[in-house]
Amino acid sequence: MPERPDYTALTRGQIAVLDRINAGEAGLPVLQQIVRLAQETLGGRGAGFAEYAADHGRIVAATGACTPAIGRRVDRADTRLRDGRTLLIPLGSLNDEFAKQVEGGDVKRMLGARCEVGDTIVGSLHVYFGESDDEPGPEHHAVLELLAGYVGRLYAARDGLPVHSSEQARRQENRDLWVAVTSHELRTPVTVIKGYADTLSNHWDTLGDIGRQEAVRIINTRAGELARLVDRLLSAASEDGDVGASPAGPFDLPEALRSAVEELPADLRRRIVLDNLPAELPKAYGERDSIATILTELATNAEKHSPPGSTVELCAGADEETLRFRLSDRGAGIRPEHVERAFERYWQAEGGDRRHHPGAGLGLYLVRRLVERQHGWVSLRPREGGGTTAEVRLPRA
Template identity: 85%
Template sequence: MPDRPDYSALTRGQIALLDRINAGETGLPTLHQVVRLAQEALGGRGAGFAEYAPDHGRIIAATGACAPAIGRRVDRADSRLRGGRTLLIPLDSLNDEFAKHVEGGDVRRMLGARCEVGDAIVGSLHVYFGDGDGEPGPEHHAVLELLAAHVGRLYAARAGLPVHSSTRQDARDLWVAVTSHELRTPVTVIKGYADTLTNHWDSLGEDGRQEAVRIIGTRAGELARLVDRLLSAASADGEIGGSPAGPFDLPETLRGAVEELPADLRRRMLIGNLPAELPKAYGEKDSIATILTELTTNADKYSPPDSLIELCAGADEETLRFRVSDRGAGIKPEHVERAFERYWQAESGDRQHHPGAGLGLYLVRRLVERQHGWVSLRPREGGGTTAEVRLPRA
């Protein structure tokens, strides 16, 4: 780390940033630009921003060594940042899960600044330094405080960034509307084909009866998954039933989950790198089928029907991961966090053939975070979207 911040980079970066803000670009891509500028101007190994909901934080933008932690849920840092606007903390003094997942064993210190709108802390901006870096001085603190103020300005604009506030009545009304609409379609189809079998059994012939039974089975599976989603979304504490956590073989579990996918979806799957020698993951083995079904169904919904959906897995020192990648239109950077909100759906996709309640990714995040893991989305190089799930190592 230089003795002084890189003021040339800071000036250029602020001009570009202010140009975007003045043009009305106040969403997640602009926030990423602030985070990149913090790392560049202060000479850190990485930088990140944790957005604060009422009871927790989540890393929604990160660069450098911190990039793998995007999507990670963390504790709110209000108590650490309530004194001065900035604070330098040795990472070995923190009980901070985020600190465990920055890449590089020599990352040792975090300089953090709170980001405010009025009296409310909307998040915290952090830059990470290593053993070989010098001690951040007053000028480094001042620059980070300046950039944190820019983040506060983005949130004050209330456009394009994740939103955590909704009234209970709004949520209740939306719950009733979504439930009534989403349950009606599969129930109607199942009843219709059951009535057809009852009233026209002989005239249908063997092929007709087999097709009717197949459709009933498919729709019943969709209905079961939908009920799971709705029950999860309706629960006050976010907990839904699951198997006890323990060590399990992630590649083997993923292969088994693929076999449970609908036949049309299974034919689109490309099973890439699922190395047998990976260490054990720690979590709820039975949840992987649900998580994979939701991620692949989402990929199917927003990508051409003749394109492949790829699945691969890997590991690092702290986590195991698996990725589901498609070659669809790709998720917009400003939507990578909104996609996990309850009832939110992207504008693209064929709604007529792929209706949905906007609960699939919401359910995935709830399931993964319950296992002390995290899930993130990002645009895929060359087009499409990649969903990544990380779980603790056993």
Template identity: 40%
Template sequence: MVDAPPAAVFAGLAGVAEALNAGEGGVTLLQQSVEVASAATGAIGAVFIEYAHDTGRVVAAAGKLEWALGRPVDLIHPSLRGLLQYGSRVREFPSSLIGTPGGVQLDSRGLHRVMTAEVNAAGASVGILAVSYPDADGSAEPEQRSALSFLASFIALQYGLGRGLPVYRDGPAVDPINGPFALLDPGHRVIAWNPAAARLTARPPETALGKPWPFPLPDADETVEHQMACGTWIEIRAQPVPGSTDLAVSFRARPEEPPDGRDLFIALTGHELRTPITVIRGYADTLVDHWESLDEGARREAIFVVGQRARDLSRLVDRLLNAIGDVDLSTLLPFDLIESLTTAVDELNPVQRRLLKVDLPATLPKTYGDRASLATVLAELVTNAGKYSPNWVEVELTAGADPQSVWFRVSDRGIGIRPEHVERAFERFWQLETGDQRKSGGVGLGLYLVRRIVERQHGWVSLRPRRGGGTVAEVRLPRADAEGHGEA
């Protein structure tokens, strides 16, 4: 572990500060701050996890943690809550203590120790700044801990200014450190009960500590719902504390169902369905009414259009079903990504097949997921790349693997994506809400569906600007031979 020269760290800070003074902000400066955090703490990787509605997500990543960009993080997992709950603002622990699959991901990549600092802006917790080290038994120097604390405050300043942050439009909502939490001894008696637990349950610490746990306890990695006497429903999760006989329990009020925009969804998709149906009906009527008067060429052309529009209609129906359906866990099986990608390329429309540059390795480790959905994911990413790449300049498909995941990328040299849009692009109907995008058509469901499909398979997807111009869309799925492949 080699610390960056102080001059380089201060130069990085100065660059971000100058940009802030010039009125800039958003993900670009957040990313630069994460890179400075990695250098200033002598770490080999760094991330910033922004709290979202019911989880967290990596919105900036640097160094050996770049692969985590876009990854959802289960911040309310009891074991992770236990690590973040107590102690100083800056916390340090071996990644093996993280009971979530994220800990496995870190360990398998040689990232054995983690140091975190919570970011608080205007009295609200907005996320976690985390850095990683290759040694499990080491300990950060006081200067490194101070540097991480300072960088967390520096990021908090950026959130306070509100220029393009928070990344998510509805703002951070999860607060894993200050949320309801309890520790139980082997007899399931309460030995720790934080203020949030007291507020939610109306049980002050003096009436809870030393008493039996008052609610149901789920099995590991399960969630149970329970209605308290006051009528409030709570969700409860429990997990053994690594290296201890205690049990960590996290719980919260059951979130309200977010509005699904059903009326808008029906209106938009109705419009999209009407177009191919109208064309199919028009050409079919022409063939029926004027078959004898049409020459062979006209008949073939009409039949070709009917077939093409029928395929478009089938794909649109598949998209709608994916938007509202749940994954069938029985379809999550090991499969050959290269073979599946090759088949999915063959199913693209003729223009896409002809212009897509495919550069795939001969073999890759098998991945774990739903093979049938891969064609939909690839088609959406290729279609999206083609929309914003005039004349399909350098739209490429590549793939690879690392110790925990198998990935593929669709890269283009199009108009690119602004950093503040790399997460908003995955929102439902986002395209319709952005005036300069509407000319490209569509209902704005493509990337929303991609993320929904991929994350139901315990993978994740991200967008980022491409060096030299354009955009890279990257999908990561679990390796079939990796530990914990069946969990997000």
């Protein structure tokens, strides 16, 4: 870290940010530029911004060593930034989920600044420094406070930034999640039952006894599965709309992903390339049964927004805290301002093959809720060379 902030970079960056704001631009692309400017000006190893809702935060922009944390839901329990506009905190004493995802190993302290609109703290801007870096001085604090003020100005405009959740919104989200889970879980058995019922109705005479018996057997099996699903899904929703979860525990993520791929529709399954699914990975901790739902929604979204017949690559890996898997397509690519909006319920991007893939905009919303229920997180980002990468991270067992 330089002894003083890079004021030349700061001046250039401020002009660029102000030009975009004065031109009417707002939202995540400008926020990401401010975060990048904070890292560049202060000489940090990484930087990030956590947006605050009523009871939690979410990392919506990050650069450098902090990039893997984008999309993560974080705790707001640490209230020390309420006492001063900026604060230097050793990572070892910090209740901060950012710290767990900083790559490089030598990042030891964080300089944070609260971002305000009036009397409301809308989030916090963080820059991370290494063990060999000098301690940030008063000028570093002042620069970060200045940049935090720009973030506050963006949130005052409210255009294109994630929406804060109220308690009423949380309850509505839980009800929507229950509806989305129910719809997804029931889709397969209902489709199979209807298909075989149509076959019996239209081809009774040509099927023969063996064919008719097999169709009836499958209908009976799927009807039993459907009855069990209805019982489980109805009992999962409590009176306040909270959604129950299947038991969590250690599971083999690559094996679960391979099984989930086998359950995909044939046309979509043929497009999936198992690019790198190592046979030996640490166990993930979560709900194994949810992986099929999560993968189906992400793969369907990739199929919807990429050319017919193009491949979708699936890979998995691990670090010290998490296991991850990624689905990468070669479609048009998600716009930076949509990487958070895509997870809002009912929101749908323009384009995509809606004729073959109609929907209500609940797929990615469902994915985020299911992943966060397991203390993981999910994010989208444009893929280098074109396309979109969806990444899911789950805790290690």
